Amino acid sequence: xxxxxxxxxxxxxxxxxxxxxxxxxxxxxxxxxxxxxxxxxxxxxxxxxxxxxxxxxxxxxxxxxxxxxxxxxxxxxxxxxxxxxxxxxxxxxxxxxxxxxxxxxxxxxxxxxxxxxxxxxxxxxxxxxxxxxxxxxxxxxxxxxxxxxxxxxxxxxxxxxxxxxxxxxxxxxxxxxxxxxxxxxxxxxxx
Numbered sequence: 001x002x003x004x005x006x007x008x009x010x011x012x013x014x015x016x017x018x019x020x021x022x023x024x025x026x027x028x029x030x031x032x033x034x035x036x037x038x039x040x041x042x043x044x045x046x047x048x049x050x051x052x053x054x055x056x057x058x059x060x061x062x063x064x065x066x067x068x069x070x071x072x073x074x075x076x077x078x079x080x081x082x083x084x085x086x087x088x089x090x091x092x093x094x095x096x097x098x099x100x101x102x103x104x105x106x107x108x109x110x111x112x113x114x115x116x117x118x119x120x121x122x123x124x125x126x127x128x129x130x131x132x133x134x135x136x137x138x139x140x141x142x143x144x145x146x147x148x149x150x151x152x153x154x155x156x157x158x159x160x161x162x163x164x165x166x167x168x169x170x171x172x173x174x175x176x177x178x179x180x181x182x183x184x185x186x187x188x189x190x191x
Contacts, residue, residue: 002079005072009065009083013090013107016097017057018042021050034189038102040137055106062087062110070115081160084111088168092175103175105141108168112148115161123148135190138179145172 018037022029025046029037033044039058043051066084073079091107093099113120127144131137149169152162173180182188 002073002077002082005065005069005079006082006086009069010086010090011095012061012065013087013092014094014096014101015061016091016094016101017061018054018102019097021054022046025050036102037097039106040191058091058102058106059110059113061091062107063114064110066111066114075115076158076160078160080115081158081164084115084161085164085167087111088171092171103141104168104172105145108145108148108172111168112165116148116152116155116157119148119151119155122151131191136183136188137191138176138188139183142173142176142180145169 016037018039018041019029021042022032022037022045027045029035029041029045033041035041039051039055042054062084065087066080069077069080069083073083088104088108088111090101092101092104094101109120109124112123123144126147127140130143131140134140146169149165152165156162157165179188
């Protein structure tokens with residue numbers, strides 16, 4: 001059962017709501033704005049309401065399977081930790097879209113909210129403060145991701161969760177390397 005839950009988490013993550021919504025509207029999301037399939041680029045291409053919907057759907061595809069794994073396998077289990085990682089990997093490398101996905105921030109937020117709602121709320125606050133101050137969504141996302149990992153390390157979270165969240169953090173930073181380069185060059189897009 002554990003392997004099936006991890007697989008279902010990956011498949012859930014592989015459903016790219018931004019890509020699907022844009023296709024319904026006749027928009028090729030990968031050729032608009034940043035070319036990313038996440039909520040920020042959807043907001044640019046289709047408006048703020050569409051961006052908010054995509055954020056919610058991307059968060060839910062992390063939240064639901066991880067919450068299910070925690071109920072069926074146990075909160076501290078490796079099944080739950082690996083389901084968290086699998087959901088984010090699915091968004092980043094979706095089987096349904098040629099393994100070309102998004103950056104995983106909203107899905108990681110959903111995963112975090114399923115397991116640690118207090119840490120999710122604090123990381124959302126960090127994101128909001130950084131974006132409000134700098135107007136860089138990417139910097140807010142990276143700062144919030146790192147703060148979430150630090151909060152889990154301070155709790156302390158079980159090894160299965162820490163392992164997964166360390167990998168999720170590294171993957172999110174890896175996916176944001178072009179943003180980091182643009183930030184260093186002063187060329188990153190502001191909101």
